[in-house]
Structure formats: structure tokens, C-alpha cells
Amino acid sequence: MIEAHLRMLRTRDEISPAEEKAIRGAVAEIREIGPDKIVVPMGKDLSTSLLLIDGWMARSKRLEDGNRQISQLHIAGDFVDLHGFALKRLDHDVVTMSRCRYAVVPHERLRDITERFPHLTRVYWFSTTLDAAIHREWAVSLGSRPALQRMAHLFCELLVRCEIAGTASDRSFDFPLIQRELGECLGITPVHVNRTLQEMRRRQLIVLEARRVRILDHDALAGVAAFDPAYLYLERKSR
Amino acid sequence: MIEAHLRMLRTRDEISPAEEKAIRGAVAEIREIGPDKIVVPMGKDLSTSLLLIDGWMARSKRLEDGNRQISQLHIAGDFVDLHGFALKRLDHDVVTMSRCRYAVVPHERLRDITERFPHLTRVYWFSTTLDAAIHREWAVSLGSRPALQRMAHLFCELLVRCEIAGTASDRSFDFPLIQRELGECLGITPVHVNRTLQEMRRRQLIVLEARRVRILDHDALAGVAAFDPAYLYLERKSR
DNA sequence: CGCGGTGTTGAGACCTGTCAAGACGTGTGG
């Protein structure tokens, strides 16, 4: 159930059996929800955090003109609004990009963890700072990289994360976003997403079809992206 | 010395006298450094975190082509690399934008706080998630707002933060960045920064001169920026 | 007094956006 989550954490630190048990015990409930729903609306008072088990979610901000900017994509194993535990409300929506299954973790149980498991607390603190590191890299993309490189960089990141979660196979993973939504991540219009995807295919870098990404030439893709996974903190270290 | 820091925290939560004492006791040393220095280089193993007392710093990422993207600006009162306590190394440089004074806080003392002051620990956890919230808003700017609005939004944010820190007076604050560096925050070239600043002045929104920002028409500026300070979490709440 | 960094201006190029139309696919209702 939360195997992907444990794998994500154990990539960065050791999680003891007692800690694993505490995590499993923190889950109050499993829920399912369809695509294009708001799971956590911006501004709402929070008393739970959600652990994504299956499917894709996103953090999105709605703008005055009706456009959205997606500031983070979430895959299986991500604690999509763990920062809500500290913030008490969110500055963005959490929305589904596909049908999803997720675990509900009440904040009391998280608070309990912070009182009884100081190391696990630091691991979860780390996890929210890892989110911030990904935000920074996205800011670099949005501010300084042209569309093709931006997209290449995103797919490099997602491949690494999907491999950790165990949802990638053979440099390929499900990707339920439509082109408009991909554009909302990259800060470009749907029309330009389409052209950029064609350029990707023309260069034999990736193919996106049937809601699935296939990476054709990973070295070339990483080259175009100038991808350095350092910001994903893939090393196992005592936090 | 760390009054700005306490003010920043107390805007968001109550800090007891005992906690204040713990914070003050965590400071090992005060240091001073000139402008344009790397205070914390990317990738370095960390054993301290730095509390900015005076001056401006930034989180910056250097790109292949020699350009930089600044992902966050720091003012007096900011714990510039508190996330380094969880991450153990940074995915970006912390650089000075002016002469700075800062306090050095060893990680052992932070760890000590996490063991003896659970509430203060949550306050500091909150503080790193607030950083992330600011990152998200910058991502929105970089991805979805045109240059003028982007710049207006940045100055709205900085005014709020400087007022909290106590370094703003009468809608005006010191701003040591040169135009190139401002462009590195906004993801635009120095030439375009210059033109955007002229447009700002033409519209009587702000004036930037002698390394100081004066906001001429705050309502109009906030209007252009579509500025909503919700993402700065200005409400005092038990974290 | 000269030099380097910063700020300013203009002309032209380029990347991305806008608008509009049509193709395609899928689900629905008649």
C-alpha cells in the first residue's frame, strides 16, 4: 500500500521497523477519487495530510485570468500536503490529474510522531525541504530554460522519481496529463507544448502517446536538459 | 541583534521567553562579510546554519552558460539555510548581495532544540515550509506573469517582508541589487529590467534609485501585481 | 585621468503567444 512511500524515504535515510510501524499506524483511512478533482482546496483549515498511493496529483495555483500554474507534480509515494501540517492551510490547491488512491493521515498522529519519533520527524522535515528543492529547480526551468530544455528536464526528473516509486519500467512511465496540463507545469501554451513534443520526437528523445512517456534516448535527453539530479538528494544519509 | 528574526517568527506564532532564550543561546558567533561573496557553496557538507542579521543575501543557482537564477532573496531576520539542517548540503549557493552581518548557529544546537523544544521545532519546520511557499509564488511569476507584473509582485512581497523585519520605512526600503541581479530573480535580461523599471516609473508605481526602492502608489502596484499576501502566512497561529 | 562596472538606448531577431480552423476520438442519445 505505502510501499512506494517507504521506498522514497529509504532512498534518503534508514527507516527502522518501529518507524515503519509508526508510519503504517498513522494511516486512518484509504480513499479513492476521480480525475480533475480538487482534493485539498487552497485556504481550507487542515487537520489531515494525504499520502498518494496510486495516480497523479498536482499543486496548482489559479490565476486571475483563469489560467493555472502547476508548481509540483506528485506521484505514488508522495506526501502531497505534508507541508500543510506546519502551514495549517495551503496557498494552492491539490488536484488530481488521474484517478487516485490515497491514504489519509490525521495531523494528531503526525504530531504524535513528532513527540515520540524525533528521527522520523527529521525525515519528514527533510521530505518537505526536498519538495522545496524541487520547487527551486522548477524556478530555474521557468526562469532560465527554453521550452524544449524545460520539458526535457521535467521528464528527466519524473523518470528518476517514478523509478524510485517503482512505477517506471524500461525508461517508460504512465503520464496522465493532457498537453494543456503539461503546459501548466512548464509555463507554456498548449499549442507550444504540442510543437515542443513534436520536436522531442523529431530528435528521438521521447515519445508521449496513449498517456505514457517513453524515453528513447536517455543520454541525449539528459544532455538537452543539462540534467543534474543533485537537487533530488538521492543519497542515503542520516538526517 | 536577532530582533528582526524574532519579529518574523512572532508574526506567525507565539514565541515564549524560554524559546527566545533557546534561540539566543543557539547563536555561536557573529560574522561579517562583503558583497558578492559565496557564503554557503552548493554541495558543501554543512554543520551550521546562518541567521541573517543585516544586509541582503540570495539563493542562486549557476547554469551551464554562466547565467544565474536567483530562487529566493533574503533579508534581515531570515534563516538563510535552515533547510540545510535537514538536507545536510544545499542544491544552490547562498550569496551576499551586499555587506552582511549574520549569526552562525551550529546544527548540534538546532538538534538540541528539536529534542527539548517541540513547539519551537514546529515553528522552524514551518519556517522552511514558508520558504517553499515563497518558491511556489515565484514559480507562478516566472511561469505565468509578464515582466512588469512579475517585478511588481516581487516588490510587493519585499515590502511586506521588510516591514515585518523592521527595515522598511514609509513604503521604502534599501535594495542593494543591481539591475542584472534583479533580472536574475525575475528571469529576464538586464536590458529588459531597465525597460521594465522605466515603465514602472512612467506609471508612477515605484522608483529604484541609489540602491533604494520607493513605492509611489501601493494600491496601483498591488493591482498590477494582482498581489495576494496569503502565501506569506501572515496570521499568528499555533503551529 | 583612465578604467571597469553599471545604466541606457536603438534596431533587429527569435521564441513563444494568439487566433482560428480543421482532424481525430470517444461517449452519448436517438
Added chain:
DNA sequence: CCACACGTCTTGACAGGTCTCAACACCGCG
């Protein structure tokens, strides 16, 4: 089973915001 509607994808022409390059002004400082 067909007709239709709707969302998504694709394509083309054109517009516009921002970049690049280059030159010059300005200024503090050695």
C-alpha cells in the same frame, strides 16, 4: 448503428514580448 457533441490534438499565419548585440553615457575609484 448512426449522428452528433465535446474535448483534445494539430497546423498555419501572424503578433508581440523579450532577447541579442552594439554603442554610448555615467560614475566611482585607483
